[in-house]
Amino acid sequence: MFKKVLVANRGEIALRVIRACKELGLESVAVHSTADADSLHVKFADQAVCIGPPASKSSYLNVPMIISAAEITGADAIHPGYGFLSENADFAEVVRKCKLTWIGPPPEAMRLMGDKIRARAAMEAAGVPVLPGSVGLHDEISLFEAADRIGLPVILKATAGGGGRGMKIVYDKSKLLEAWAMGRTEAQNAFGNPEMYMERYCQKPRHIEIQVVADKHGHYTHLGERECSIQRRHQKVLEEAPSVALTDEIRQKLQTAAVRAIEAIKYTNVGTLEFLLDTDGSFYFMEMNTRIQVEHPVTELVTGLDLVREQIRIAQGEPLSFDHTIDRRARGHAIELRINAEDPNTFAGSPGKITALHMPGGLGVRVDTHVYAGYVVPPNYDSMIAKVIVHDVDRMAALRRARRCLDEMVIEGIRTNIPFLKRIINNPDFIRGDFDTGFVGRLLAERPAHP
Numbered sequence: 001m002f003k004k005v006l007v008a009n010r011g012e013i014a015l016r017v018i019r020a021c022k023e024l025g026l027e028s029v030a031v032h033s034t035a036d037a038d039s040l041h042v043k044f045a046d047q048a049v050c051i052g053p054p055a056s057k058s059s060y061l062n063v064p065m066i067i068s069a070a071e072i073t074g075a076d077a078i079h080p081g082y083g084f085l086s087e088n089a090d091f092a093e094v095v096r097k098c099k100l101t102w103i104g105p106p107p108e109a110m111r112l113m114g115d116k117i118r119a120r121a122a123m124e125a126a127g128v129p130v131l132p133g134s135v136g137l138h139d140e141i142s143l144f145e146a147a148d149r150i151g152l153p154v155i156l157k158a159t160a161g162g163g164g165r166g167m168k169i170v171y172d173k174s175k176l177l178e179a180w181a182m183g184r185t186e187a188q189n190a191f192g193n194p195e196m197y198m199e200r201y202c203q204k205p206r207h208i209e210i211q212v213v214a215d216k217h218g219h220y221t222h223l224g225e226r227e228c229s230i231q232r233r234h235q236k237v238l239e240e241a242p243s244v245a246l247t248d249e250i251r252q253k254l255q256t257a258a259v260r261a262i263e264a265i266k267y268t269n270v271g272t273l274e275f276l277l278d279t280d281g282s283f284y285f286m287e288m289n290t291r292i293q294v295e296h297p298v299t300e301l302v303t304g305l306d307l308v309r310e311q312i313r314i315a316q317g318e319p320l321s322f323d324h325t326i327d328r329r330a331r332g333h334a335i336e337l338r339i340n341a342e343d344p345n346t347f348a349g350s351p352g353k354i355t356a357l358h359m360p361g362g363l364g365v366r367v368d369t370h371v372y373a374g375y376v377v378p379p380n381y382d383s384m385i386a387k388v389i390v391h392d393v394d395r396m397a398a399l400r401r402a403r404r405c406l407d408e409m410v411i412e413g414i415r416t417n418i419p420f421l422k423r424i425i426n427n428p429d430f431i432r433g434d435f436d437t438g439f440v441g442r443l444l445a446e447r448p449a450h451p
Contacts, residue, residue, distance in 0.1 A: 001316050002076040002101050003027060007041065008066050009081030011370045012387065013292070014041035017079045020308040029073045031066060033059035035378040040370040047073050054380040060084045063091055067098055077101035077315065079308075083382070086291040087114055103315040105269045105290045112265060113288040116159050117197050123285045126264035128257045131276070131284040133199035143180050146198045147173060153203065156180055158187035159195040162287055164234025166190060169201055202284070204436040206245050206277040207231065209289075210258035211299045213270045213307070215314045220263045221324035222255045223303050226295055228274075230424060232347070232440045237417075238337055238424060239295035241302050242330040244395060244433035250281055261285070269314050270296075270307055294338070294387070297366060301334040301391040332391055333398040337406065337421050339369075339386040341377045344419040351379035355413035360405035364391040364398075377414055385416075395433070399425055 005021050006029040007014045014030060018041060021028040030045035035054035042048045049069040052059035059065070061084060070078060078095050080086035086104070089111040095102045104110070113119045120130050134146035136159055147154055147170070156179055158166035166187035168179035180196060188194040211223040227243035228236050246254070258273040272289040296307045305322060313321060322328075341350045357373040369386035371377065377385060388405050392398040406422050427443060429435055 004029060004046075004073070004075045005077045005079055005103070005312070006031065006066070006070045006073065006075035007045070007079050007081065008060070009079075009084055009086070010036050010039065010041060010060060010381065012041075012368045012384070013081040013083075013294075014039075015044060015370050016368055017081060017308055018045050020306065020312060023306075024309060024312060026312070029069065029075045031060075031069050033380070035380050038375065040372065049073060054378060056084065056381070063094055067094065067100075070098070070100055075100070077103055077312075079103040079311070080291065082291050082294055087289070089114060101315050103269070103311055105267055105271060109265050109267045110290045113290050114160070116157060116162075116287060119288060120197075120285070122265055123261055126261050128261050128285045129283060131199040131202070134197050136195045136197055137180065138195070140177060143176060143198075144173075147176055150198060150200050153201040154198050155201040156183045156196050156198055158183065158191055158193070159197055160187065160191040160193035166196065167234065202276050202278050204279055204438060205229075206243070206435075207274065207286075207437050208243055208246070208254065208277045208283065209272045209274045209293075210254055211270070211272055211293075211296070211307075212258050212262050212267070213310060213314075213320065214262055214268045215320050216268050216317055217319045219320050219324045220259050220267075221320070222258050223299050223305065223307075223328060224330050225251065225254060226272075226293075226298055228295065229435055229437050230430070230439060231437055232444075236295065236338070237440060238335065238421065239298055240333065240335040240395070240398070241298040242333065245277060247281070250277070250283065254283055257283075257285075261288070270311050294384075295336050297368060297387065297389040298334040298336045301366065301389060302330040302332060303328055304331065332393050333395040334389060334391045335395075335398050335402050335425075337388045337390075337402060337425075338384050338417075339388060339409070339411075339421075340383040340417045341385050341414050342383045342417050343415050344417050347417070349379060349383050350415040351377045352414045353377075354411060356410055357412070358408070358410035359386070360388065360408035362404075364401055365405055366390075385411075396431075399431065 004027040007017045018028045027046045030048040031051045051065040085091040089107040092102045092107040153171045156168040166183045168183045170179045184194040207228040214220040226241045230238040274286040275283045277283045353376045359367045366389040390401040
């Protein structure tokens with residue numbers, strides 16, 4: 001058992017973890033860069049330690065400084081949140097070697113699932129469907145042989161990472177070499193590893209993910225799916241649960257595959273299996289996120305479970321707080337809207353001082369944010385400043401609530417993507433549930449950006 005948790009992150013997820021700690025009777029320690037000295041996670045933690053200048057590599061990615069902060073504050077556990085070091089197996093091992101509790105999965109599982117080629121192999125061995133693909137591509141011969149065997153179109157991906165970085169779609173064989181070279185350069189810059197692999201490209205898939213959770217007592221289960229197809233350049237914009245695209249049969253198969261996967265790799269804590277759902281109902285493993293997700297609140301609202309508290313309990317060696325043998329069907333419908341400090345037309349970042357702020361409220365409305373009136377949004381980090389999550393009896397009611405919330409929001413002093421989000425949730429195709437991962441691209445191509 002531990003008593004004090006250091007949160008190795010910033011912004012809304014750091015505040016989210018701090019709240020969970022307080023509700024469990026645990027003390028919390030916030031770490032922060034000089035740019036985040038006035039962030040709410042710093043204000044509401046029991047202790048706070050500045051770990052460096054604004055640049056992430058000098059602060060939130062600075063392992064020695066984070067460990068030192070844990071030591072000087074007497075923290076005995078570290079929660080990594082999402083992003084930054086959350087999926088860094090080496091960091092998890094350092095935490096353990098320093099006799100601190102890592103609030104996350106075993107480093108071995110993180111390392112396995114972080115290597116996309118090894119992850120594919122592990123999923124195949126566990127009987128989880130994967131797209132036809134290749135091993136690492138190290139030369140032109142293996143590149144063209146893989147393309148001939150798989151068949152165009154194909155997608156090239158970075159072995160060491162995700163998030164769209166290094167990803168290249170190829171329809172024409174004459175473009176294959178150029179795409180591979182560009183992907184390798186991007187992968188090297190983003191992950192320090194240029195290795196690429198290849199998969200068959202699904203042209204109009206849905207992006208469906210399954211929330212999984214397992215304790216240290218051999219209990220493996222899922223908490224349903226999330227629909228994550230609304231993306232811009234492979235970055236999620238809006239998520240919801242449950243997915244209108246799944247029949248009961250496909251949903252059951254996805255859930256079974258996800259649980260089989262985490263059993264096979266002896267996974268513990270929370271995680272997410274991400275799948276591509278093809279137009280014919282076939283689904284294929286894409287990747288696993290070995291951490292809490294940005295969009296975890298939609299699952300919390302349709303299940304009534306606190307996933308961050310569950311993470312902490314599991315790390316303490318406690319069993320799951322719920323009966324994992326009971327089929328937990330989604331209660332109602334939840335939608336999460338990511339509010340970003342960015343121009344709604346060009347999507348360029350919009351840092352600066354928030355001069356006025358009003359967040360929506362009311363029944364079935366949750367807002368996760370670290371900002372307030374007078375807060376200065378720094379230019380150094382991800383542009384997301386808030387998440388608005390709504391819940392209601394069904395999808396149409398949830399959509400009406402989401403529209404009402406966006407209409408209520410007031411954020412002055414900076415620009416935000418609220419007009420863009422309104423455009424999405426008012427689109428007839430989105431309302432009908434007729435969309436795929438290419439929806440946003442088609443929406444943006446419909447008419448020129450507004451001034």
